Amino acid sequence: MEFLRPATWDEALAAKAEHPTALPISGGTDVMVEMNFDVHRPSAILDLNRITELTEWSSDGDVVRLGAAVPYARIIEELSGPLPGLALAAHTVGSPQIRNRGSVGGNLGAASPAGDSHPALLAAGRGVSVEAHSVRGVRLVPIDEFYVGVKRNSLEPDELIGAVRIPVADGPQQFSKIGTRNAMVIAVCAFGFALHPKDGTVGTGIGSAAPTPRRAVEAEEYLRGVLAERGLWESGELLGPEVVQRFGELVKAAASPIDDVRGTADYRRHALAVMARRTLTWCWNDYRKQIRSAA
Amino acid sequence: MRVTFSANGKPVEADDVWEGESLLYVLRERVGLPGSKNACEQGECGSCTVYLDGVPVCSCLVAAGQVQGREVRTVEGLAGEDGELGLVQQAFVDAGAVQCGFCTPGLLVQTDALLAADPQPSDTDIREALSGNLCRCTGYEKIMDAVRLASARTCARGAEK
Numbered sequence: 001m002e003f004l005r006p007a008t009w010d011e012a013l014a015a016k017a018e019h020p021t022a023l024p025i026s027g028g029t030d031v032m033v034e035m036n037f038d039v040h041r042p043s044a045i046l047d048l049n050r051i052t053e054l055t056e057w058s059s060d061g062d063v064v065r066l067g068a069a070v071p072y073a074r075i076i077e078e079l080s081g082p083l084p085g086l087a088l089a090a091h092t093v094g095s096p097q098i099r100n101r102g103s104v105g106g107n108l109g110a111a112s113p114a115g116d117s118h119p120a121l122l123a124a125g126r127g128v129s130v131e132a133h134s135v136r137g138v139r140l141v142p143i144d145e146f147y148v149g150v151k152r153n154s155l156e157p158d159e160l161i162g163a164v165r166i167p168v169a170d171g172p173q174q175f176s177k178i179g180t181r182n183a184m185v186i187a188v189c190a191f192g193f194a195l196h197p198k199d200g201t202v203g204t205g206i207g208s209a210a211p212t213p214r215r216a217v218e219a220e221e222y223l224r225g226v227l228a229e230r231g232l233w234e235s236g237e238l239l240g241p242e243v244v245q246r247f248g249e250l251v252k253a254a255a256s257p258i259d260d261v262r263g264t265a266d267y268r269r270h271a272l273a274v275m276a277r278r279t280l281t282w283c284w285n286d287y288r289k290q291i292r293s294a295a
Numbered sequence: 296m297r298v299t300f301s302a303n304g305k306p307v308e309a310d311d312v313w314e315g316e317s318l319l320y321v322l323r324e325r326v327g328l329p330g331s332k333n334a335c336e337q338g339e340c341g342s343c344t345v346y347l348d349g350v351p352v353c354s355c356l357v358a359a360g361q362v363q364g365r366e367v368r369t370v371e372g373l374a375g376e377d378g379e380l381g382l383v384q385q386a387f388v389d390a391g392a393v394q395c396g397f398c399t400p401g402l403l404v405q406t407d408a409l410l411a412a413d414p415q416p417s418d419t420d421i422r423e424a425l426s427g428n429l430c431r432c433t434g435y436e437k438i439m440d441a442v443r444l445a446s447a448r449t450c451a452r453g454a455e456k
Contacts, residue, residue, distance in 0.1 A: 003296055003314040003360040025358055029338055032356040035315040036336040045314055049361045095427020096405070097353045098338055183426030184339055 002044035009051050009133070012160060017135045020157035022046040026054070026069045027101030029094065030110045046160075054105065054162070062168055063127075068105025068161045075104070083166055085173030085192050089120040092177045095184055105161045108146065111153040111212070118147070118213030119192030120175050122205030125167050133162040140165070147212035171195035172286035174279035177207070178263075178271045188263040189271050191251065193279035195287055197233055200224065204276070209255035209268045216254035219276065223247055236291030239284055244277050251276035300362045302326060303372030309359070318357040319343045322369060330370040330400045334429075341428030344401035345369045351408040353427075370400035373407055382452070383407045386445035392437040398430040406442050414449045416442070 004022060006012035016022060023042035025031045026049060034040040048054055054069035057079065064082050066075070072090035076099070080087040086104070093099050093116050107115035108130060121128050121143050128143040132155055141154055148154050155161070173194040179185025190207035202223045204216040226243050227233055257268035298321065299308045309325040317336075322328045322345070331354055332342035338353040345354045346368035354367075373381040380388065383406050393399050402425060409416055409424040416424065421442045422435075430438060 001314040003358075005360060005363065025361070028356040028358055028361070029353075032317060032358060033337040035358070036317060036355060041315070045358060045360070047358065047361050094338065095341065096424055097341060097344055097351055097427045098356075100350045101352050101356065183423075 001041065004044055004046045005050060006046070006048075007050050009053060009162070012046065012048060012051055013133055013135050013158075015046055016160050017158045019044045019046070024048055024109060024160055027071065027098075027103055027106055029098050029102040030106055030112075048160075059168065064166045064168060065131075066104060066164045066166060068108075068163055069103045072099035072102050072104075082168040083120075083124070084169050085120040085123055085175050085194050086117065086166065088173070088175035089116045089177075089190075089192065092116055092175070092179075092182075092185070092187075092190075098184075104164055108153060108161055108164065109155075111147055111151050113147075113150060113210060113212055114187050114190075114208040115213065116175075116177065116187060116190060116207065119190050119205030119207040120173070121164065121166065121192075122213060122215045123173065123175075123192035123194040123203035124169070125194070125196060125201070125203050127165075127167045129165045131162040131165065132156070132159040134159045138162070144215070147214070150211045169194065170198040172283040172290075173203075174282050176275040176279050178275070186262065189255075189257065189268040189275075191272055191275040191279060193276070193283055195283050197287065200228055200233060202227070204251060204254075206251065206255050206272060208262075209257040209272055211256070214254065216251040216276070219247055219250035219254060222250055223280075236288040238288075239280070244280055247280055248273035248277040296360060298359050298363055300364060301366045302328060303368055312359045314358075314360060316359045317355045318345070318347075318359055318362050318367065319354040321359045321362075322354060322367070328369050328371055332397050332400055334397065338427075339429065340398065341401040341405060341425075342398050344404040344428065346372075346404065346408070351405055368404075370403050373403055381407070382448055383410065383441075383445045386448060387438075387441040390437055390441035390444050392433065392441035394430075394432040398428060402428045402430070402438060406445060409442070410446060410449050414453060415446055418443075 004015045022044035024046045054067045057066045072093045075090040104117045107117040130141045132139040177190040178188040187208040189209045192205035194203040252269045252273040257265040307326045334340045334342040336355045338356045343354040
């Protein structure tokens with residue numbers, strides 16, 4: 001096994017081009033588990049810790065460009081305002097020690113359906129995209145095209161994740177996750193939800209209940225329709241139990257979970273409906289407050 | 296490969312390090328610092344917690360090659376040069392927060408980091424900060440007592456200055 005330690009991003013991309021089977025490592029919270037348990041022996045390890053720009057983020061007010069290796073701890077501390085859904089999800093990752101090392105880039109690279117970032121990224125909108133860098137250039141992959149299978153993403157062998165571009169929240173966002181305790185939990189299932197009042201859409205993201213993270217498209221469309229037809233974005237009136245119930249059912253129907261050690265498919269479906277109803281209610285209540293205080 | 300870094304303020308060097316080896320293994324087996332404990336090897340238990348460039352991390356999840364040229368501080372580094380226990384260590388002894396002791400090194404480093412950031416944490420803050428450190432024998436009450444005691448002593452020390 002080789003240990004590659006590029007000092008710059010250009011060197012890292014050159015190394016990945018030369019060693020396409022090299023496994024990138026940053027926080028190590030996934031990669032080292034596989035190494036310690038001998039699950040995976042890559043031909044080479046590509047250490048990204050020296051690439052400081054991967055740990056930086058910037059915002060132009062509309063979009064946050066989040067470096068792939070910005071640790072979850074800093075997302076919670078520094079980005080709860082512009083990226084509230086992702087910050088909530090980040091807070092449920094592992095433990096303080098894990099959040100000091102783990103990052104969204106690692107979640108995307110591993111592409112586990114249980115990764116905590118994914119539901120929040122999907123809910124943040126179709127404008128979310130992953131910057132796939134290589135010696136050939138930069139490719140912007142829309143988040144909806146990024147996850148292609150169980151632990152598989154759409155990166156080419158010579159590509160590395162440089163950053164994720166996420167629209168700044170223009171409405172309330174929530175994240176909910178089921179597990180046996182509040183820390184060190186791999187999600188039994190998870191759900192991300194976001195209201196996007198500017199373009200009159202809503203965002204959803206389902207975690208750990210399908211081969212890939214996925215959005216509940218019909219649930220989004222249903223709610224978008226109801227909010228528009230009834231003028232609820234303007235009035236801020238209550239949604240009513242029927243709408244909330246129907247939304248939960250549609251989210252549940254969008255999942256295709258399996259029975260495994262963490263939970264049964266039935267339990268996951270049930271829990272998703274509950275989380276969908278709750279996160280919608282929380283977000284809508286916050287939105288109503290905003291509307292009223294603005295009025 | 297060879298890896299050189301700073302451990303508790305002193306330069307250390309390890310040779311013939313396997314590329315997939317963890318920092319924890321290097322500390323325990325190659326540079327004579329067995330304080331950090333190896334329990335789960337997957338970041339679940341926190342027993343191997345060390346400072347890496349001032350940030351507490353699970354050393355079992357850091358690849359040895361990643362610490363080249365960087366600063367590591369282990370539980371051994373919490374004590375004085377003369378072996379006198381540090382404030383957090385003494386509080387754990389005084390509160391009886393140590394039973395088998397296997398989880399203790401990780402708890403000590405994590406508590407040290409907590410009190411450095413927030414000398415007077417609430418119980419909720421303490422539980423949150425220690426949520427990645429598992430203890431399988433005392434239960435957590437004595438550990439909570441120890442952190443509260445360490446917090447009180449840290450604040451008292453601050454007041455004297």
